[in-house]
Amino acid sequence: MPYVAASGENNSPNTRLAPHNIIVVNSPLSGPSNSPGITTLSAALLQAIGDPQDNEIVFAPTVFCEPNPVIQLTAPLLVAGLQGGHNRIDGRLPNGRIVLDVSPCPDAGIILCGDGRLSLANLILRGGNKRTILLKDRSHLVCDHLHIEGASGPGLALFQRATAQLFNCRIADHLTHGIELHDQGILRIDNSRITTNRQSGIAGFGRVRIEARQCRIEHNGDWNMVLKQESQAHLIECQLGDCRFANIDLSGLASLQTHRCVIRNGERFGLFATDCPTIQLIDTELSHHNGRGIEMQGEGRLSLIRVQIESCGDYGAILFGRSAIEAIDSVVLDNAAHGVCLHDQATGRFERCRFVQNRFSGIGCADDGEGGTVQVRQCLFQGNVLRPIYRGPLHIDPLVPTPLSIRAPFIECVAEPRAEIELFLDRVGEAEQYLTTMQADSNGRFTIDSRLVPEGYVMTATATTHSGATSEFNVIAGHRAGPIISALLGKTGPLSDEAVPHVETGALLRRWRPGSHLILQLEYPIPTSLTRTYAEYLVRQTKPWTAGAITAELREGESKPANHTQVVIPVSYVPASYPDLIDRGGVIYMRWDTRGLFVEPMRILLADGADNKGPCPRILAHEWGHALGLYHARVGLLSRMQGSRPPPPGLVNDFSPTLTYYDVLALHMLYHQSNQQSMTLGQLANRGVMWPQREGQLVRVDDSNEPIFSPRPPPLVTPASPR
Secondary structure, three states, X not given: OOEEEOOOOOOOOOOOOOOOEEEEEOOOOOOOOOOOOOOOHHHHHHHHHOOOOOEEEEEOOOOOOOOOOEEEOOOOEEEOOOOOOOEEEEOEEOOEEEEXXXXXXXXXXXXXXXXXXXXXXXXXXXXXXXXXEEEOOOOEEEEEEEEEEOOOOOOEEEOOOOEEEEEOOEEEOOOOEEEEEOOOOEEEEEOOEXXXXXXXXXXXXOOOEEEEEOOEEEOOOOEEEEEOOOOEEEEEOOEEEOOOOEEEEEOOOOEEEEEOOEEEOOOOEEEEEOOOOEEEEEOOEEEOOOOOOEEEOOOOEEEEEOOEEEOOOOOOEEEOOOOEEEEEOOEEEOOOOOOEEEOOOOXXXXXXXXXXXXXXXXXXXXXXXXXXXXXXXXXXXXXXXXXXXXXXXXXXXXXXXXXXXXXXXXXEEEOOOOOEEEEEEEOOOOEOEEEEEEEOOOOOEEEEEHHHOOOOOEEEEXXXXXXXXEOOOEEEEEOOOHHHHHHHHHXXXXXXXXXXXXXXXXXXXXXXXXXXXXXXXXXXXXXXXXXXXXHHHHHHOHHHHOOOOOEEEEEEOOOOOOOOOEEEEEEEEEOOOOHHHOOOOEEEEEEEOOOOEEEEEEEEEEEOOXXXXXXXXXXXXXXXXXXXXXXXXXXXOOOOOOOOOOOOOOOOOOOOOOOOHHHHXXXXXXXXXXXXXXXXXXXXXXXXXXXXXXXXXXXXXXXXXXXXXXXXXXXXXOOOOOO
């Protein structure tokens, strides 16, 4: 049976102070001793318990003279009761430290229960049939320079209201968890290493509290830390890395806070959270995970303050369900998909963050028009392959800032009424430098001065509504770009679909006769009001886009022109597999005469969306650009739909949700009032309507020749639960 001792209270925060009494162990035997002058460890503990003062148990170096001598415990040391002081066992020796082999014990080698108190220092505890150390009830353990290794279960287990403080310890090679807490257990661990445990380094179940400072928790099995139910953990200057599933796994109502931590090198996830946990990372690095840096499912809350998420093999962070992320002054860098991806009803708020060189977009919200609110304020985007903020193909709300008319040097634009417009400068159409914030008027109008744009740059913008939703980016100003205009108006030059190295100045322009009224005729009502609203917006802005030369309206059902100036352009919805679509979201059929003037009939085919969601409004805008006379270009709204025909190396593989500055500029040139009925690019340039560009271009040069797509993520991961 175990050797039972009882101990009382000691309120001293530092149990390593010099004790009142020293007890010397001079025998390596296990169990109590009846021989005079012989003191075993068990006898020394019994003697200490009988003394109301604090005692320190040490080991005679003349007896324990070999390096790391072993004492085998055949029964556990058990501390319980209310009498006695706070006693300490110190295994320090000149040639090492005492090794306590507790493998013969049926459960744990050291058991604290009741109000038992004990300190352990400079010991190696080895083995344990169920665990090495067991704490129950209201017991309290302090460990300093302790090695705990090789139990058949956890190294240290806490139940009920037990508490433990560990300093400078190593906990390794246990069959389940390094440290396991249940109920309302409390752990404080400093400057320690928890490693190579079969399941996890630290596992919390119930309403436990964990505080770790300057610890290395690494090379554990599936997890480095598991927090379930209402467990709470606060990590300060800790390093976690190298595990099979997730560095930290949270579920239930668990909460995590980190300060100045490094979390890296997970085979799958950095953080994996389900249900409704709360996570706050502060001044923390999360990097080099083979899968996703962070995945959240359910309704959890994630806060990032000065955090860097870097070099993950998939998404930097991805959120599902109704989870939410708030990121401030953080960096999301060099991840192999979207920097941050929001699905379902997940919401996000980002302030003064940087998204750099992510394989897809900085922020991806592939929500098909039904996603949660995303707010982006004063964030910078550089070197991401797709556009800075990627919304799902059916999501165009809130309205993207869009140029209406250009009267140099001023550009009038439109967005949501009273929206806050953030302006940025960039070389390729992202957001390298924050410029200023302005507010749209009650009609959504605002005017910018193009002289604010330096040579070689463009101005991009977002709009944030009073409800806190931020639009995608759009290019609203820039220097005149000959290669882009040549592609849009003449289907020639390096940025055209043909990607010829030179501009064919004899290319004939195509357009409608000035004064034409276009009727965009939908064959039946669009299923979604959002798509209809966007269609109405497109036809309403046609007049300012074409410098007043063309007007347009939207009709549903069969329609006939009332006079010779009216032209009906029918729009039909067909299945996505329809052969005439050629695997695209939409096509337009058109003709023009030898003067470049469009002639009827002209018609548009759009792929009908799945689940009766109707056609994609972005593709409708794209085809409307063609209907007004623009060709494909390698940038902007008139680029190929992302993924349908990958562009050559060096170009952004994406398309804008509405007309850019260059699209509107091209339409202004095309419908300039001084143009003759037949016009070529060369004539346009000679007459001063079109200008050569000293290149503020929307292209990025790199060495990659691989197509870049933005696929939906794999199904949610459901891991095996820790035992």
